Amino acid sequence: xxxNRTTCLVLTLLTLVTLVAAVSGPGKEIRFAVPQSWPKxxxxxxxxxxxxxxxxxxxxxxxxxxxxxxxxISCASCHLSFxxxxxxxxxxxxxxxxxxxxxxxxxxxxxxWNTSFMWDGxxxxxxxxxxxxxxxxxxxxxxxxxxxxxxSRSVKYRKLFFKAFGDSLITTQKLLKSLAQFTGNxxxxxxxxxxxxxxxxxxxFSDRELEGYKIFKSNCETCHKEPLFTNFAxxxxxxAGDSILKDTGRMKITNNPEDSLKFKVPTLRNIEYSAPxxxxxxxxxxxxxxDHYTSGIVQxxxxxxxxxxxxxxxxxxKKDLVAFLKTLTDKSFLYNMQFRQAISF
Amino acid sequence: xxGMSVLLLLISVLFWGFAAxxxxxxxANGLKLIFKPVFRGGxxxxxxxxxxxxxxxxxxxxxxxxxxSSIMLKSKDGxxxxxxxxxxxxxxxxxxxxxxxxxxxxxxxxTAIRFQIGVDSLTNVSGALDGDLxxxxxxxxxxxxxxxxxxxxxxxxxxxxxxxxxxxHIGGYLPPYQTIRSVELDLGTLKIRANGxxxxxxxxxxxxxxxxxxxxxxxxxxxxxxxAMKLADxxxxxxxxxxxx
Numbered sequence: 001x002x003x004n005r006t007t008c009l010v011l012t013l014l015t016l017v018t019l020v021a022a023v024s025g026p027g028k029e030i031r032f033a034v035p036q037s038w039p040k041x042x043x044x045x046x047x048x049x050x051x052x053x054x055x056x057x058x059x060x061x062x063x064x065x066x067x068x069x070x071x072x073i074s075c076a077s078c079h080l081s082f083x084x085x086x087x088x089x090x091x092x093x094x095x096x097x098x099x100x101x102x103x104x105x106x107x108x109x110x111x112x113w114n115t116s117f118m119w120d121g122x123x124x125x126x127x128x129x130x131x132x133x134x135x136x137x138x139x140x141x142x143x144x145x146x147x148x149x150x151x152s153r154s155v156k157y158r159k160l161f162f163k164a165f166g167d168s169l170i171t172t173q174k175l176l177k178s179l180a181q182f183t184g185n186x187x188x189x190x191x192x193x194x195x196x197x198x199x200x201x202x203x204x205f206s207d208r209e210l211e212g213y214k215i216f217k218s219n220c221e222t223c224h225k226e227p228l229f230t231n232f233a234x235x236x237x238x239x240a241g242d243s244i245l246k247d248t249g250r251m252k253i254t255n256n257p258e259d260s261l262k263f264k265v266p267t268l269r270n271i272e273y274s275a276p277x278x279x280x281x282x283x284x285x286x287x288x289x290x291d292h293y294t295s296g297i298v299q300x301x302x303x304x305x306x307x308x309x310x311x312x313x314x315x316x317x318k319k320d321l322v323a324f325l326k327t328l329t330d331k332s333f334l335y336n337m338q339f340r341q342a343i344s345f
Numbered sequence: 346x347x348g349m350s351v352l353l354l355l356i357s358v359l360f361w362g363f364a365a366x367x368x369x370x371x372x373a374n375g376l377k378l379i380f381k382p383v384f385r386g387g388x389x390x391x392x393x394x395x396x397x398x399x400x401x402x403x404x405x406x407x408x409x410x411x412x413x414s415s416i417m418l419k420s421k422d423g424x425x426x427x428x429x430x431x432x433x434x435x436x437x438x439x440x441x442x443x444x445x446x447x448x449x450x451x452x453x454x455x456t457a458i459r460f461q462i463g464v465d466s467l468t469n470v471s472g473a474l475d476g477d478l479x480x481x482x483x484x485x486x487x488x489x490x491x492x493x494x495x496x497x498x499x500x501x502x503x504x505x506x507x508x509x510x511x512x513x514h515i516g517g518y519l520p521p522y523q524t525i526r527s528v529e530l531d532l533g534t535l536k537i538r539a540n541g542x543x544x545x546x547x548x549x550x551x552x553x554x555x556x557x558x559x560x561x562x563x564x565x566x567x568x569x570x571x572x573a574m575k576l577a578d579x580x581x582x583x584x585x586x587x588x589x590x
Contacts, residue, residue: 047472122489127472131480131487144481172481176473253489255570 026166027051032112035189036198038227041112043126043184048177050185053164056342058182060160061175063341067147068095068140075133075179078105081339084270085109085186091281095139102245104281107274109267109333112184115232119263119279122253127180144172151175188269188333189227196327197227205327211317212324219293219311223265223304229328234262235304238297239278247280260302272329286322294318374452375542376535378416378445381587382409382437385552389437398555404501404511406551409437410484411495411580412464412477415527418450419457421534427451432464434477434484435549446542455535458545462581463494463525469518489568491516494524495580497554503561511560515576517569524569524577528584535589546587554580 030052032045048054061067065074078093079085085108087093093105103119117123123132133139134147142150151157152170162168164178195203205213216224225231234250241261250259263279271277276284283289294311297303313321333339382389384396384406395403413433417426429447436442464478469491473480484493493516500510517524530547537543557579566572 118488123487124470124490125472128480128485128487128490131485135487148481171475172479173473173475176480180472255568 026164027053030055032185033187035187035194035227038189039113042115043112043180045112045181045184048127048180048184050181051164053160054178054181055185057160057164058178058180059339059342060157061179062182066150066154067134067142069142070097072097073140075130076341078133078139079108081336082273082334083107084188084274084334086274088273088275091276093139095133095136095141101136101138102247103279104276106266107270108183108186109188109269110228111186113228116264120250120253121234121264126184127176130176130179130183148172148175186333186339188330190332191269191330192327193324194227194330206323208320208323209327210324212320212322213327215313215317215321216324219313222306224268229268230265233265234259235265236261236263236300236302237293238300238303238307239282239292240296240298241300242280242282245280249279258302261300262302268325269328270330270334272326273334286325287318290318290321373540374448374450374537376418376447376450376537377542377544378447378458379544379546380413380435380443380445380549381546382435382443383548383550385550386548389551391437396552398501398552398558398560400559402501402503402560404499404555404560406437406497406499407510408496408498409549409551411435411462411549412484412492413445413460413462414464415459415461416445416447417459418455418535418537419459420451421454421456426459432468432477434482450537452537452539455532455537457529457531458535459527459529461525461527462577463516464492464518465525466518466523468492486514486516491518491569494526494577497551497580501560501564504564505561506564511564512567513554513565513576514567515573515580517573519569522569522571522574524573526577526581528581530584530586532586532589543590545589548585548587549583550585551583553582556582 026049028051030050032041032050034041062075062079065071065077067074073095078087078090078095080088087105091104093101093103095101106119111117111126114126115121117126117129118132123129131144134142135144148170151161157170158168161170161174161178165174192203192205192209196205223231223233223235236249239261248260250262250264251257253259271286275286276282277286277289283292290313293307294313297307297310384394389406389409391406391408393405395405397403411434413435414431416429416431418429419426427450429450433445434442468474468478478492480487484496485491486493493514495513495515497513498510500508502509504511515524532545535543535545554576558576563572566576
């Protein structure tokens with residue numbers, strides 16, 4: 001087995017070790033494993049001591065509809081593990097009583113490297129991100145003090161918080177930190193692309209994938225930068241404005257007209273499984289995304305420089321590009337049982 | 346058994362409390378800093394008391410909350426400031442939040458106090474925090490993350506809003522709209538004693554916050570920006586020394 005692949009599975013192994021140990025009180029600290037040759041993560045687990053118990057608490061919370069005002073919606077309602085934690089088949093996510101939000105739920109992948117959160121980058125730290133869905137009237141509609149009171153009434157959670165933090169007193173801070181221990185560990189680094197880059201024996205790009213990779217390098221790489229497939233910048237890629245939602249993206253946060261229609265560059269990891277695409281989920285197929293880049297770009301004052309020059313791709317080249325994008329699929333991520341809802345005995 | 350020990354603990358805590366009361370011991374090297382909300386000198390009564398602002402408009406105040414941080418005292422000789430860590434949320438609704446007890450201040454004479462209104466930039470990007478900085482305290486924006494440094498809410502007939510209300514939620518930690526403000530007040534002399542607690546009472550005059558605001562025109566500022574900058578400049582002037590002893 002390849003060494004780097006092993007690092008990526010460190011969490012799994014530690015899980016088993018700790019499970020056997022099964023101690024009470026704050027568990028054994030786990031080191032957050034950074035895949036080889038990846039940049040340093042932005043999120044620092046130094047300020048949020050990572051342990052199996054903390055991760056398991058975060059996971060239990062992530063899958064628990066108790067977190068919403070009428071106990072109907074969990075984080076996982078909009079972020080499903082087998083679609084890389086996006087809301088499959090939903091253009092715009094909907095929350096309690098079917099109320100609709102205004103944006104497509106993004107994938108939750110490699111969040112520890114994100115420099116900001118949400119399509120407009122309005123959130124500056126992974127830990128506080130969750131306050132948004134928890135309290136949004138169209139998502140989970142909870143009030144933090146009431147939610148903390150609700151959790152505090154649960155014997156199950158008092159136990160889980162005790163195991164994770166050595167203290168059964170439930171606070172907003174502990175709730176948010178444990179959620180971040182779960183979401184911050186949703187690392188995807190075992191796609192075919194990764195195996196090829198790591199020169200694992202017997203893994204090669206097909207001719208089509210290799211052609212696609214070259215096309216990607218010359219047209220997409222500036223924004224969808226390897227190895228995370230995003231440079232975390234905000235760009236306007238010339239999507240036609242919509243007259244209903246009138247979402248101005250980054251400008252909502254900065255009030256700066258130069259940021260109008262700019263959205264955060266999303267990662268492309270597991271893109272094969274995270275349809276629909278774009279901030280409002282307007283297209284369903286990767287081919288349609290590529291068609292946008294070659295022939296759908298709408299000119300506007302804030303359009304990204306890289307896209308001012310027309311991208312010309314033949315039908316075959318488009319297929320090559322799609323083939324390459326599919327090498328970013330990481331089955332060990334999508335089917336990771338540790339990321340699924342825990343089975344309680 | 347467990348219940349018994351809890352009971353015993355409770356009793357001893359109570360006794361300890363009474364004993365302390367009895368001897369009237371005050372914390373050594375202590376300073377009790379009181380932030381007293383007022384409106385033009387008269388104490389601030391929320392919801393029911395009508396006030397008149399500089400514009401001549403009648404108004405009621407429904408909420409006043411602000412963070413105080415980075416408290417520093419300037420000593421007479423050294424000229425050095427002693428920085429006292431911690432964030433304090435002052436809430437006019439809850440008088441217990443109005444005093445801050447500081448212990449372990451070096452004995453001596455101090456001539457000025459400095460503090461910040463609001464939460465510094467580093468703390469604004471530090472994730473989920475606890476105590477007075479708990480986001481559940483309602484002094485936090487989630488969608489455009491950051492602390493609300495100060496909040497003033499109320500109602501006035503001149504406000505052309507739904508319930509004649511005005512709302513100022515002032516925050517912002519990123520340039521060019523940083524609204525954290527520093528206040529420095531001259532104290533004359535403030536003595537910190539080894540065997541006692543000095544009390545410094547400051548007034549926070551809401552009328553000054555509204556000094557340059559025409560409520561008919563400006564009645565809702567809920568995001569960082571130019572208007573928030575101006576209001577922060579105004580509330581910086583709210584503070585004055587009332588008594589020292």
